[in-house]
Amino acid sequence: MQRTPGLDTLRAIAIVWVMLFHSYLVGGLGDGFSTVERSGWMGVDLFFVLSGYLIGSQVLRSLHATGTLDLADFYRRRAVRILPAFFVVLAIYVALPGWRETPGMQPLWQFPTFTFNLLFDNPDNYAFSHVWSLCVEEHFYLVFPLLALALARRASVGAFVAICLAVVVGGMLLRAWLWSSQLAPSLVGDGDGAGLPYLRYLYYPTWSRLDGLLAGVALAAAGVFRPAMIARLRAHATVLLACGLLVLGAMLILFDGARMDFWPCVVGYPALALGMALLVAAASGGTSLARLEVPGAGWLARTSYSLYLCHKLVFTFVQTALDGHLADHRFLRFAIYAVATLAGGALLHYAVERPFLRWRDRFAKRSATLSPPKVIRGGSAAD
Numbered sequence: 516m517q518r519t520p521g522l523d524t525l526r527a528i529a530i531v532w533v534m535l536f537h538s539y540l541v542g543g544l545g546d547g548f549s550t551v552e553r554s555g556w557m558g559v560d561l562f563f564v565l566s567g568y569l570i571g572s573q574v575l576r577s578l579h580a581t582g583t584l585d586l587a588d589f590y591r592r593r594a595v596r597i598l599p600a601f602f603v604v605l606a607i608y609v610a611l612p613g614w615r616e617t618p619g620m621q622p623l624w625q626f627p628t629f630t631f632n633l634l635f636d637n638p639d640n641y642a643f644s645h646v647w648s649l650c651v652e653e654h655f656y657l658v659f660p661l662l663a664l665a666l667a668r669r670a671s672v673g674a675f676v677a678i679c680l681a682v683v684v685g686g687m688l689l690r691a692w693l694w695s696s697q698l699a700p701s702l703v704g705d706g707d708g709a710g711l712p713y714l715r716y717l718y719y720p721t722w723s724r725l726d727g728l729l730a731g732v733a734l735a736a737a738g739v740f741r742p743a744m745i746a747r748l749r750a751h752a753t754v755l756l757a758c759g760l761l762v763l764g765a766m767l768i769l770f771d772g773a774r775m776d777f778w779p780c781v782v783g784y785p786a787l788a789l790g791m792a793l794l795v796a797a798a799s800g801g802t803s804l805a806r807l808e809v810p811g812a813g814w815l816a817r818t819s820y821s822l823y824l825c826h827k828l829v830f831t832f833v834q835t836a837l838d839g840h841l842a843d844h845r846f847l848r849f850a851i852y853a854v855a856t857l858a859g860g861a862l863l864h865y866a867v868e869r870p871f872l873r874w875r876d877r878f879a880k881r882s883a884t885l886s887p888p889k890v891i892r893g894g895s896a897a898d
Contacts, residue, residue: 521798527815532558567731762790822860
């Protein structure tokens with residue numbers, strides 16, 4: 516898929532925001548930046564919406580145009596995109612425990628099986644915990660093409676939209692029940708024991724975190740099946756941007772200091788997904804914002820996956836190397852962390868991720884010239 520500068524900018528914002536959130540591991544930037552740092556977890560939700568939109572567009576466009584989907588090619592492309600860099604970072608976590616953000620780590624088998632987010636059960640085993648979002652995305656990659664293909668065979672966009680809405684509403688009801696049964700009892704008193712049930716039941720599991728991915732898919736479906744409607748909306752890209760920022764601002768207020776409260780847990784995630792989807796709509800599809808190039812954003816977007824995988828390792832490595840030096844020079848220390856993280860992400864991207872992506876593209880071109888793709892045929896995805 517051709518890169519869109521506007522989406523690259525959003526992806527760059529997402530990775531920087533996430534890394535700022537995790538900067539608490541090394542002291543952060545200080546009180547003046549606390550709101551930005553505390554809310555940095557929202558960058559993952561922006562990643563979810565972007566993934567839902569991009570993967571949804573790829574899958575639904577193929578089904579709508581040809582009625583077919585090459586599942587083998589889809590899964591192969593996803594595997595080559597995700598697994599090489601992931602296994603390199605996992606190997607570092609296993610081989611160099613001194614680089615971990617915490618000594619403890621969940622059982623090794625939970626990482627290659629992408630079940631970490633479903634089985635996290637020990638707050639001391641927090642090393643490589645950011646893999647939880649990758650687990651959610653892997654589950655989405657596995658199921659969504661099959662679901663889209665099944666619905667295409669039934670020739671019902673209405674059924675597709677109804678299922679998406681049902682999953683969102685079901686997720687809200689599920690989180691309400693989980694909050695009441697699993698999290699609320701631990702909030703009694705000082706609430707010191709609430710972290711584990713919050714992560715285990717409400718924040719990490721795939722079934723609790725599908726809102727962003729589905730919002731992205733819904734936006735993709737509108738672009739593929741109702742292009743005239745989405746074009747009319749995108750004609751007002753600045754309004755979409757303003758609305759998205761307004762919703763995001765409201766979510767910053769709702770979640771600030773209250774991530775474990777009932778309403779943020781239950782309705783906050785779908786509302787946040789809506790705000791992020793408005794931003795993605797404003798920054799895609801040929802709008803003026805989509806064409807706006809921000810210096811450096813394209814590079815950050817291309818390396819965002821490698822940066823996401825390795826940034827905690829680099830934080831810990833630099834912290835150990837500094838060994839307390841420059842403790843009184845917070846911004847200088849933070850600049851060192853930032854430069855080192857960008858260097859680590861670049862190394863992983865250019866040494867591992869990019870060569871495999873080039874091999875994947877060469878393999879795809881060779882396969883296309885040798886034989887037609889093996890596809891599974893669906894029906895028309897339009898009403």
